[in-house]
Amino acid sequence: MQSAQILYPIFAMVLITVVLGFNMLRLRFRAVRQDGLHAGYFLYNRGAKPPEYLLRSEQHFTNLFETPMLFYVVVILAYVTQHTDAINITLAWLFVASRLLHAWQHLGYNTLTWRRRTFLATIIILIVFWSRLFIQLITQ
Secondary structure, three states: OOHHHHHHHHHHHHHHHHHHHHHHHHHHHHHHHOOOOOOOHHHHOOOOOOOHHHHHHHHHHHHOOOHHHHHHHHHHHHHHOOOOOHHHHHHHHHHHHHHHHHHHHHHOOOOHHHHHHHHHHHHHHHHHHHHHHHHHHHOO
């Protein structure tokens, strides 16, 4: 198995981040043009009440720079330490899939119960990945 395969999920997460970033930008233009949000609001992100769809998009974009940072680090550590077996690669892709599902839920119908379950699944995947890598490192 090629060790670089573990890096592909990072590219997928970056793509998700870029796509959702451009979507947020599109929604910001929409909020100004169609919903009357004053463009000056974006100077400090205060002084007006932005539409709910924009707040969700901005919150989700911010989320992509929180928990996923732990994912980026564990994938890079697995790559550097040459622990790029099929299980770790699967865990990496499961993380990406769970984040994609979380984005769909958050930016779509936004039911808190399902979002929470998906977020918890994401955290469990990270815990398993980190724990497995730790065990691999101390037992080599």
